[in-house]
Amino acid sequence: MTDPAPSFFKRIPIAFGAFFSSLSNPLYAGRVLGLREEDGASAAATAPAPAAAAPTAAPAPPAPDAALQLLALLQREARLIDFTQENLAGYSDAEIGGAARLVHEGCAKVLREHFTLAPVRPEAEGSPITLNAGFDARAIRLTGNVVGQAPFQGVLSHRGWRATETRLPRLADGHDAAVLAQAEVEL
Numbered sequence: 001m002t003d004p005a006p007s008f009f010k011r012i013p014i015a016f017g018a019f020f021s022s023l024s025n026p027l028y029a030g031r032v033l034g035l036r037e038e039d040g041a042s043a044a045a046t047a048p049a050p051a052a053a054a055p056t057a058a059p060a061p062p063a064p065d066a067a068l069q070l071l072a073l074l075q076r077e078a079r080l081i082d083f084t085q086e087n088l089a090g091y092s093d094a095e096i097g098g099a100a101r102l103v104h105e106g107c108a109k110v111l112r113e114h115f116t117l118a119p120v121r122p123e124a125e126g127s128p129i130t131l132n133a134g135f136d137a138r139a140i141r142l143t144g145n146v147v148g149q150a151p152f153q154g155v156l157s158h159r160g161w162r163a164t165e166t167r168l169p170r171l172a173d174g175h176d177a178a179v180l181a182q183a184e185v186e187l
Contacts, residue, residue: 009038012084026061068177069168073114075181080105114167120160129156 018032074080081102088096111117120139123129131140133150139160142152171177 010104012103015116060080063157065103065171065177066168068180069171070110070114072177072180073110074107078103080107081180115163116165116167118164123156123159125156125159127156129154 029052045054071081075082080103091099116152131142131150131152131154135150135152139162143157144154146152
């Protein structure tokens with residue numbers, strides 16, 4: 001049986017694994033979306049209905065190269081794949097914490113070098129907030145006891161993140177983006 005409330009350190013590889021699996025596998029992303037819709041069914045029921053729009057063509061399947069490139073950068077700088085693929089059961093929390101510090105520093109370096117990030121909401125976490133009718137439900141998720149219609153009164157539990165700029169390097173012709181980290185052979 002799985003732990004219904006895994007610890008923070010157990011959630012790290014779960015979160016990264018779900019993130020990268022969602023980027024690279026549309027079927028997996030669909031299953032995650034289904035779980036999110038189940039959790040947020042009441043929030044979705046109270047969100048304002050979108051304006052009627054002309055039918056659009058189905059979006060093209062995502063090209064995996066950018067996701068693979070980001071994963072390779074996170075592996076190179078933070079050994080993220082190594083960390084998430086390691087069975088942590090035999091390590092103490094202190095040992096895991098030491099490894100997590102290195103992974104954290106490397107991931108932060110990749111984010112600083114390749115993205116400009118900004119919070120979705122400017123208020124400090126814990127601040128009271130009012131969401132009027134027409135709030136951007138793509139950028140704000142309602143949680144807790146969601147009933148009725150906007151305006152909603154609540155407390156900002158997470159500011160959210162938005163990428164305002166992306167600076168991934170160009171891939172050289174013939175580069176195999178699926179090779180995230182080369183095998184190393186010591187001679």
